[in-house]
Amino acid sequence: MEELDLLKKDWQKNENSFEQVSEMEIYKMLHKKSSSIVKWILIISILEVLLWTGISLLFNTDDYLKEVHGEAYIEYLKFLTVFNYAVVAVFILIFYKNYKNISTITSTKQLMKDILKTRKTVQYYVWYNLGMIVFSMIMGFILAFSLNPKVHELTLNTKVFTLTILLCGAFLLLFVGLFWLFYRLIYGILLKKLYKNYHELKKIDL
Amino acid sequence: MSEGLEQSFVKQLRENQNIIHKICRLYTAGDDAHKDLFQEITIQLWKAFPKFRGDSKFSTWAYRVALNTAITLYRKSTKSVQTVDYEKHQFFISQEDYNYEEEERIKLMYQAVYQLNDIEKALVFMYLEDKDYTEISETLGISEVNARVKMNRIKGKLKKILNP
Numbered sequence: 001m002e003e004l005d006l007l008k009k010d011w012q013k014n015e016n017s018f019e020q021v022s023e024m025e026i027y028k029m030l031h032k033k034s035s036s037i038v039k040w041i042l043i044i045s046i047l048e049v050l051l052w053t054g055i056s057l058l059f060n061t062d063d064y065l066k067e068v069h070g071e072a073y074i075e076y077l078k079f080l081t082v083f084n085y086a087v088v089a090v091f092i093l094i095f096y097k098n099y100k101n102i103s104t105i106t107s108t109k110q111l112m113k114d115i116l117k118t119r120k121t122v123q124y125y126v127w128y129n130l131g132m133i134v135f136s137m138i139m140g141f142i143l144a145f146s147l148n149p150k151v152h153e154l155t156l157n158t159k160v161f162t163l164t165i166l167l168c169g170a171f172l173l174l175f176v177g178l179f180w181l182f183y184r185l186i187y188g189i190l191l192k193k194l195y196k197n198y199h200e201l202k203k204i205d206l
Numbered sequence: 207m208s209e210g211l212e213q214s215f216v217k218q219l220r221e222n223q224n225i226i227h228k229i230c231r232l233y234t235a236g237d238d239a240h241k242d243l244f245q246e247i248t249i250q251l252w253k254a255f256p257k258f259r260g261d262s263k264f265s266t267w268a269y270r271v272a273l274n275t276a277i278t279l280y281r282k283s284t285k286s287v288q289t290v291d292y293e294k295h296q297f298f299i300s301q302e303d304y305n306y307e308e309e310e311r312i313k314l315m316y317q318a319v320y321q322l323n324d325i326e327k328a329l330v331f332m333y334l335e336d337k338d339y340t341e342i343s344e345t346l347g348i349s350e351v352n353a354r355v356k357m358n359r360i361k362g363k364l365k366k367i368l369n370p
Contacts, residue, residue, distance in 0.1 A: 003368065004333070004361060006308065007315040011228075011334040018227035021244070026216045026223075029248040036246060036279035104254050104271040104279070108328070109347025111274050190281070193324075197277055200325040204356045205348045 038102055038115060040190055045095065045122040052129040053088060073143065087128060095121045109205075112198040119187065130179060134172055141168055215255050218264045219248065225265060226272050228335075232319065232327050233276045243280055250275045270345050273331070277324045318367040326360050333357060 098118040104111065144151045155161045219226075226247050230240040251271050258267050319330055325346070332342045339357075343350040 003311060003315050004330075004364065006312060007319070008334050008336075010312045012336075015224055015228075018224055018231075021220070021223055023216050023220050026219050026248060027212075029245045030212065030216075030252050032245055032249065034246060034249045034253070035281060036250065036275070037281050038279060040281070103257070104250050104274045105257060105267070106274075107270075107345060107347030108274055108277055108325075111278050115278065193281065194278060197324045200323055201346060201348060204325070204346075204352050 037190055037194060038099075038118075041115065041119055041122075042099060044186060044190070045118075048122055048126055049088075049092070052126060056084060056129060056132065084132065088125075091121065091125045091128075095125075109198075109201050112194060112201070115194065116191075116198065119191070126183070130176060134176065137168075137172060211255070215252060219251065219268075222265050222268055225268050229272050229276050229331065232331055233280075233324070235320075239282070242282070243276060246280055247272045247275045250279060266341075269332075269335075269337075273328055273345060277328055314368060315364070318364045321367055322360065322363070326356075326363070329353065329357055329360055 095118065098114065098121055102111065102114045102118060106114070145155055146152065154164055226244055227240075229247070230243045234240045234243050251268060254271050258264070319327065322330065328346060329342060332345065337345075339350045339353050342357075343353040346353065348356070
């Protein structure tokens with residue numbers, strides 16, 4: 001293409017036409033903070049882990065079970081807690097490994113893949129937590145219906161019972177929905193450009 | 207990090223800064239954005255510098271980190287480019303061989319290149335820098351054949367932008 005070669009000529013001719021940055025200015029830049037998306041993903045991920053671990057700690061079911069005389073379930077719950085901590089530990093390990101793997105020296109495609117992988121790890125963790133919370137809630141409802149005499153009365157009236165189940169379901173849906181929306185928003189803003197460019201690169205190699 | 211390392215980095219970066227300027231010229235519009243991206247690339251280069259072993263040229267290594275930063279890590283959108291006043295942008299036509307018609311054509315070409323997406327710009331950038339397809343394909347992480355195919359498509363796209 002003739003035009004492109006014309007541009008190339010001009011491009012190379014004007015190689016030295018930029019206002020030069022001094023060594024002093026470069027030194028200053030080295031101590032400025034990066035605003036790269038990797039840094040933001042790291043910050044958001046740490047916040048997410050803290051938030052979700054915090055939320056799962058908030059759900060103290062021991063007292064509740066004692067209250068409704070469901071002591072038999074406490075052992076299961078202990079197992080669940082240990083399992084939960086193990087999952088958090090494994091997750092943090094994988095996340096750290098993925099994060100360390102991000103390198104600007106690899107190819108553009110690989111770099112994008114690595115960043116998306118890091119984000120995916122956090123995403124899985126969040127989905128895991130969400131699943132656990134929904135599971136706990138459902139178990140809580142079931143236990144409440146079967147153990148708590150006050151709540152058990154509700155099951156005797158089919159109309160009231162259906163209404164209660166519907167309300168609980170709606171509450172769960174709303175909870176998951178709101179969360180999903182919030183999640184889309186954060187990462188939508190942060191990763192829009194990256195996704196676009198990643199798909200563009202993938203398209204070339206189809 | 208040791209002071210010697212910092213010194214050596216700053217010196218090499220100053221000597222090779224035009225690489226970064228050229229990438230900023232393609233990916234940003236306006237002085238502020240140019241400076242902003244220049245700074246982010248500098249930070250990323252400095253972060254990656256301990257892994258630079260000197261078995262490749264500083265410039266070759268810097269190309270990759272700088273392009274990766276512009277395409278992947280830099281968060282600010284390049285969309286505003288569309289609305290930029292091209293006249294304000296310096297196109298560095300030297301005075302001696304002033305040729306009005308050629309100047310116009312070059313200006314139109316720059317405007318056309320600005321309308322390409324980030325990945326296409328990267329290919330054009332390496333083409334303008336006289337990089338071979340092996341290096342282009344390795345830098346972007348695509349196959350050499352597909353890099354060639356894509357480059358031909360970009361040429362077609364540029365032609366279409368110039369002669370709609």
